[in-house]
Amino acid sequence: MNSDSEKFLSKLIPESYARMGIESRRTHQNLIRQLMEQRKLPANGWPVKTIESFLSEVSLMDSNNFVDRCGVGEREGRVISDLVAKRHFGLSHGIGRSGDISAPQPKAAGSSLLSQIANSLVLDLLKAMGLPTTKAAVIIPCATGMSLMLCILALRRKRSTANYVLFPRIDQKSCVKSIVSAGLEPIIVEPTISGDELCTNIDLLKKNIEEYGSDNIVCVMSTTSCFAPRVNDNLIEISKLCAAMKIPHVVNNAYGLQCTKCLHQIEQATRIGRVDVFVQSTDKNLLVPVGGSIIAGIDRCFIQTVSSTYPGRGSSTPSIDVLITLLQIGKEGYLKLVAERKEIYIYLKEKLNEISMKYGEKLLKTTHNGISMAMTLNSFGSNVTEIGSMLYKRLVCGSRVVLCQGQKEVCGINYTAWGSHCNNYPHNYLTAAAALGTSKTDVDVFIQRLDKVLTKSRGQNGSRKEEVQTNE
Amino acid sequence: MNSDSEKFLSKLIPESYARMGIESRRTHQNLIRQLMEQRKLPANGWPVKTIESFLSEVSLMDSNNFVDRCGVGEREGRVISDLVAKRHFGLSHGIGRSGDISAPQPKAAGSSLLSQIANSLVLDLLKAMGLPTTKAAVIIPCATGMSLMLCILALRRKRSTANYVLFPRIDQKSCVKSIVSAGLEPIIVEPTISGDELCTNIDLLKKNIEEYGSDNIVCVMSTTSCFAPRVNDNLIEISKLCAAMKIPHVVNNAYGLQCTKCLHQIEQATRIGRVDVFVQSTDKNLLVPVGGSIIAGIDRCFIQTVSSTYPGRGSSTPSIDVLITLLQIGKEGYLKLVAERKEIYIYLKEKLNEISMKYGEKLLKTTHNGISMAMTLNSFGSNVTEIGSMLYKRLVCGSRVVLCQGQKEVCGINYTAWGSHCNNYPHNYLTAAAALGTSKTDVDVFIQRLDKVLTKSRGQNGSRKEEVQTNE
Amino acid sequence: MNSDSEKFLSKLIPESYARMGIESRRTHQNLIRQLMEQRKLPANGWPVKTIESFLSEVSLMDSNNFVDRCGVGEREGRVISDLVAKRHFGLSHGIGRSGDISAPQPKAAGSSLLSQIANSLVLDLLKAMGLPTTKAAVIIPCATGMSLMLCILALRRKRSTANYVLFPRIDQKSCVKSIVSAGLEPIIVEPTISGDELCTNIDLLKKNIEEYGSDNIVCVMSTTSCFAPRVNDNLIEISKLCAAMKIPHVVNNAYGLQCTKCLHQIEQATRIGRVDVFVQSTDKNLLVPVGGSIIAGIDRCFIQTVSSTYPGRGSSTPSIDVLITLLQIGKEGYLKLVAERKEIYIYLKEKLNEISMKYGEKLLKTTHNGISMAMTLNSFGSNVTEIGSMLYKRLVCGSRVVLCQGQKEVCGINYTAWGSHCNNYPHNYLTAAAALGTSKTDVDVFIQRLDKVLTKSRGQNGSRKEEVQTNE
């Protein structure tokens, strides 16, 4: 209903009622206007109805929703199932053009608009969260690992003779895979053990650079957020080294957007040294379903290069999920979530410390990891393997039990003690994380069930074997 | 998004794409403007997205959706369940005020608007369907029977010493009940049997008027749509009589809006004689869920009196269901449904005739009933009772088997052969109807299953008794 | 998916994962089983997914969703618009049969089931809220006023010579209308002023009974929840009188279900004297959209009689809205809302007292009204009329300004000082209510805006007139 329509309102309802209604619609319209004008994350969340109304209006701008159109192409955004069309708000063209995942499409002004705004909001959020120097952010409809691979491939095209990626060890398959799938060889840099923490071995990194030659190295791929006792990589030293040696630096900030500790490091590293791009997941940081990631950095041009590395159009689902979520919670809402997470982190630490002491174990001291923590399980002998699956059966998700032993081949690489990020960590342990959205109840229930499991496990002789594998 | 917002579009996407999108939105907006301006049923149906967008915009005009409102009343349209709020498009104030179910509410400009427009569209539809003299139509959030009762009660207030309603017999509980619940006494006028048809006995009606005294009669309540072999009441003669005797005339046009035969009679009767109001169901005529009815007539003032007889606010659901449906199918869509119904009626007649001959029965000749038809079941003896439930078990809905015998008390009245609309109809029979939305497949499957059931029934000795009662 | 399907799961996913999933589905299924078995309000709210899943499953039990059915009746639950079908969860047959709004329908086992369960949950809630003697409760798809009229009509049929309803005065149109529309004459019983309160004048009531003769009185219609300074009627004395004089007693408990004070009175009155039925709104008490009411009482048979007074089927929307809401919040959830309301009531009282003192007015002492309160506006002279609309323009809903003067005809009755429930209340005043769902923010914003309006109003000479009428 536009102002043309509004003037007929008073034919149908008393003018004074109509006026209030129009006023109210204007309030909603103003939220939309501000968003369009400023492309900033609103301070306060929008009413859901405004969000729906915005999506609905924007969707009419895509050619598949044109009333009088005819389509004689091979890709006309046709959707045969209403159920499917509805879940996509009538949007079907996805985002990007064959040349560039962040380019607008002629056939889909609405989808293009949503994608641009989603990117703007994310950029604004990054700045608000402690990354003011960031210049560009793009939501990519791919997993974080895939986006890391796109970054590496984009860098590779400029360094076409280079074949190595220096990779401070982190034992997550998708990270190694992002290098190996790109056709490159990861040089895994073992961490140093400092106190209980697994830290970046800067000396070894330096040594590796020298050994392989900086021209043969596509990039260094460092990691912020990770499972304790590994801690955030030392981004500042790495970035200095990269700047000095002219080696690109890709940061895997997987779920670090929720943690000011990670962001502060990225910001510092960007200012002092070299960070070409940092990549984060949308699901873990923005509480949306799995499906997207954010590539961001200070060099608009390079971010553009990465996004133009994606061959073809992509799903608009991650952008829309992020857009809805950010509009719904607003900046204040996100900052509140982040603040609550910090409190939960402290609470979880306290509780895990208590329970570790109860069983004669200890909470590992890993202050440089602001999300994950770990308690030792040294006194549980061979029962350790079972604890993870016992927890899972009791509906505890996300806690991982790690045995620092064994050999395993992953992506063609032989690892010692895969899963522990290290060849020789001295403890077996169990991790838990205070991630965005974890509630006090989550922690309380976890501790309660862990208590039961540990008690039960201590009482067993370890004969029963578990079948659920919970560490991925 | 209004024009203020649109100007920022070209900051985000190329202007030429934006222009197409804006143009498209305008097309949708124009549909809305036309509706608001003309309050006419659109010739062609709207895209669903336009309907949703319209509902979404209008909903923002209700006070419960005002962004900055505060509520300190006892009725603020609060809805605690999102699932509930969503199914109501955020509308929660219902329609009407305590004084009048069709009056606009100060707190709910949006709901009021939708209700007014729904009424306008229905009025336009009535006119288009063959009732050009109709002046007012109101959707009442009540069953047809309840609306009939409201009409009777409204008439009663003007004729407060009258206690009778003359009621050409039709054996549907809700019709009798609408009289009896109103505290009045129905004078049931037995039909005459003319050929196979059960017709209004005008002479008997006249006699009854004389007997009870026109001043003691609140109204005559006649019926159009009904189960064969009963046919539409003779509205023209009844209305002439009512005009002559100054007796109000209420027409129960339950599912007659779909049938031009019924409507033509109402129009003629209105022109020639007296029809105060005619009432029809929304579900049967407009293919929406049960819940509403339409009261309409040529006297705007009396329709207003009826609607002001409803004490309190009512659900907006029937109005919204009707609004959505009419906007979605448009005038052409409805006329097409009506035309298809006529074809199906002829097809069903043909097929039922064939099958009745196959079993040595006959299709009753009831040309004055344009929707329902009946075939005799005289040769099935005591098995007749079973045929209905055998059909129902085979997922045939809506076919009724009628035995013209027995005594039954309904609403305190003793009926002979309840269900057959008549004391002495000479056949047992089975009815079937070609109502709006019945498909050729419905008919084919029905005939197929009926065939099987009749064959089976003929082979049985009738010993097995059925437990499903299908005639309501 | 039933257990037949589950056994194929492990062909598709590892058995241990499948087992957890099946376990989880079972938890949801158990909630449903318990509901079906016990028909009690669950202590804790259900996950929304379980509710949706339940609705979805039940909907498959209605004949319009039978896969292989054919329909040849006039009412087959056909719905042509997907948008409409979806908002009704595929349910379209409504509730009830022509004979009885609470009877199950053969064509709609699912809808019938939902309706029965909704009624059971409401009965359980009534009991939990302080009405343990209640034996039956039925959700009627009509406004409270309409349901009151049904009750009166049902009583009238048993007392067919009676024409009066004794009606302790409350100035709400729908209440008077429920009597007048039923074709009866209200005998309005002026209240007594006791302190600041308007209370039931029992002596006058008694006198009226004697004057009109108990046999000529259909019932007494008393009211609990109302606007201050009127307070709950003295149900106990009224019910004693009714018992003694053998006069039926209908209680309008419009929004009193949320208030233990109202309920306690009903329970006491039921035990000590005579209460035939009490009626309450679903929207105001259960935070659902307008559309339904609940009739309840200790005599199962009479409640059944009332529900069988409704002629025809009705919308299932109110029942479904109530069902969803009650399942979603559970008993604890409702009790929490009620407890919060009490706190807000105290808070509002405090704040309104403060502001009344600031302007030299006073908060009226109406302790027998547990929801609404009022402050005088005696010092605002002729500006008083404006204050209501000034508040409304500032998006304050629900506050009413009352001038105790003038004459007005309502439903054919001449009232002195309509709106004030009394011929001669000594103050002009403004009301506000702490109803279910009112938040502390509502109160704070209200007080803030009221403060501004009063300041502004005091500064004016009252020349400007308002056009928005906010008291309905």
Place this chain on the structure above:
Amino acid sequence: MNSDSEKFLSKLIPESYARMGIESRRTHQNLIRQLMEQRKLPANGWPVKTIESFLSEVSLMDSNNFVDRCGVGEREGRVISDLVAKRHFGLSHGIGRSGDISAPQPKAAGSSLLSQIANSLVLDLLKAMGLPTTKAAVIIPCATGMSLMLCILALRRKRSTANYVLFPRIDQKSCVKSIVSAGLEPIIVEPTISGDELCTNIDLLKKNIEEYGSDNIVCVMSTTSCFAPRVNDNLIEISKLCAAMKIPHVVNNAYGLQCTKCLHQIEQATRIGRVDVFVQSTDKNLLVPVGGSIIAGIDRCFIQTVSSTYPGRGSSTPSIDVLITLLQIGKEGYLKLVAERKEIYIYLKEKLNEISMKYGEKLLKTTHNGISMAMTLNSFGSNVTEIGSMLYKRLVCGSRVVLCQGQKEVCGINYTAWGSHCNNYPHNYLTAAAALGTSKTDVDVFIQRLDKVLTKSRGQNGSRKEEVQTNE
């Protein structure tokens, strides 16, 4: 509701009604059981309600929907916006594990199940459509181009010294990009002009293989579906060559799944020669929103390798969209769409031929392209450039105007006459396609508008320039 619950039904509704409802639910359950048991595309589409019910039930199997769970991991499928959660049916874990996009996840049995079934249905569809030898098919949550890149990268890992991809020329950016982004060098094989058709130059291909050396070639990437006058590559000869020279063969079957001509060629090529994998889009072939693609082939192991090349989890949206769509239309539904497409293709050809003759142009004879066709625009001189945008402004989407001239750099490669797939095609032309879902109305409106545009264009001197670029 399971059988435990069902037994309480008869406490609430008459047993005979309950029985019918249970029976109906069983019918729906049986559809689900069959699907789980056979993992085949159902012959007939499912009712939407069954699909929704299935999704709803399956969603309860994901850990984020476990009633009693607690989460202390970094990725727990938390979704903060209800609007987002709802559009994903409560599923949030995406599909795959870090190691393999097609592997089941412990935390998400439901999502894993849906993904597996979607893959099975797609495989069944491929077989039904004319590819009976296909052994594996996986839906990848990425554009077709991205999936092609994954295929190339997977092949590269086995042929790590190879750097070339032989690429029969097709001028679509995402195709070239899939090679270049993978870090490889495309060897573009110019087509031969045969009649009006642009065909694979097998001799040149052979020559290139010899020139570059088969060991240095990662693969040949051929294309089926394409814009006329290019026709399907000669898959049979290419695959023979690949078999002979031991070069992998990747087929870009972008929108060829809808066209039996393309599929027949793939099947033949697979039988006779070597086809490692063929990739197709989900949106163009299955009428779902952009976002996914299908990789398929006869070697289960290689398809598995490709899917394990994707680093990380991915969106489940494409799988769910495909699943819903296939269940909704069934095999018959899809085959019907395909048959209709063929008819529309013939109809479009007829109409385009007519109009081309009207303007003295000709329809290019490209019988080896079963989807796209082209008419010459030789007589329009410099106005040709405008025709495309004039069409777009008249809401004709998908028609492309091609000028065979100029130089353009795309992905670092210099192209002559980019967009025409050839250095020296002798005509300018306009393309149109009869793709899945194109309606007769689309064609009629297109021809009508094209007529107007051509008439207008002929009348112009070509001075006005168009700003909308429609060829991507």
